[in-house]
Amino acid sequence: MKRKKLIAGNWKMNLEIAEATKLATSIKDARASFKCDVALIPSYVFIAEVKHLIYATGVHLGAQDCSIHENGAYTGEVSATQLKSAGVEYVIIGHSERRAHFGENHGILKQKMQIVLKHGLKPIFCCGEPLQVREEGKHKEYVQKQLEESLFDLSAKEFANLTIAYEPIWAIGTGLTATAEQAQEMHAFIRQLLVPKHPIALQTRIIYGGSCNPSNAKELLACADVDGALVGGASLKAKDFLAIIDAAG
Numbered sequence: 546m547k548r549k550k551l552i553a554g555n556w557k558m559n560l561e562i563a564e565a566t567k568l569a570t571s572i573k574d575a576r577a578s579f580k581c582d583v584a585l586i587p588s589y590v591f592i593a594e595v596k597h598l599i600y601a602t603g604v605h606l607g608a609q610d611c612s613i614h615e616n617g618a619y620t621g622e623v624s625a626t627q628l629k630s631a632g633v634e635y636v637i638i639g640h641s642e643r644r645a646h647f648g649e650n651h652g653i654l655k656q657k658m659q660i661v662l663k664h665g666l667k668p669i670f671c672c673g674e675p676l677q678v679r680e681e682g683k684h685k686e687y688v689q690k691q692l693e694e695s696l697f698d699l700s701a702k703e704f705a706n707l708t709i710a711y712e713p714i715w716a717i718g719t720g721l722t723a724t725a726e727q728a729q730e731m732h733a734f735i736r737q738l739l740v741p742k743h744p745i746a747l748q749t750r751i752i753y754g755g756s757c758n759p760s761n762a763k764e765l766l767a768c769a770d771v772d773g774a775l776v777g778g779a780s781l782k783a784k785d786f787l788a789i790i791d792a793a794g
Contacts, residue, residue, distance in 0.1 A: 550581035550766065550793040551708060551750050551773035553607060553669065554780025555637065558588060565591040569598045571783035576602050580794035581773065584635050585780075589623055596632040607635035607669070610643060613656040625664040636661050637775075639671045639695065641714045651694035658695055662703045669708045669775065670696060671754060672735070676715035684713075685734055692735065697742060704743045709735060710775040712754030717777065723755045725764045725771075732770035759788035766793050 560568065565587055572585060586607035587595050596606050612622035628636060638661060639654045649657075654670075661668045672691040674684040688711070699707070711731050716723045732751045739746035753765055754775035765771055766789075773793060779785040
């Protein structure tokens, strides 16, 4: 069974409401040409507006994070139940920026995975190595530990709702770019690592999250084990994001 590609736009902490509305509208208006799954992942404050714009169009909605708490006195947090009630389908878990800037460790990420899956949301679990680890040739061991400590306790049913995003941290906003060969090698390694644990991993989407843009998208997305992209900066411009979606077709 062929894996359908997913192109997800992570807007991070960018745009204002008028810009977000214009961007979402441009993506929605082009949906008839899409041959892959497409998700928009705006800031929390734009979720309701984006949901209104893309409702019933086939464009999916995501959130950039989720609290480990169900509800209660946790000012500033957003729960899985709140995201679910707002129409969110995908949730990014363990993005390298969350790990680096907010101290999210394996234990926290494991809790987030559990709560997201409990409430019927689909996690996009991020993994990937920094430059020093890559230069030392320890990138596979590094990523393996990330996967083992946060994903290996999942049931087969839970695993079926999982997307993995491999993001070489050294290729995000640095000017460096992973080659298609480097991306394919790591995606294949991740799949080979997971299949003995969960055979369903043969159908798990492993998407690439290392500065995918219109100039490298076609080559990256042609790789056998690259099942889409988690797009950062290029998702903020409709023309660029649509070019990446087209490359996935």
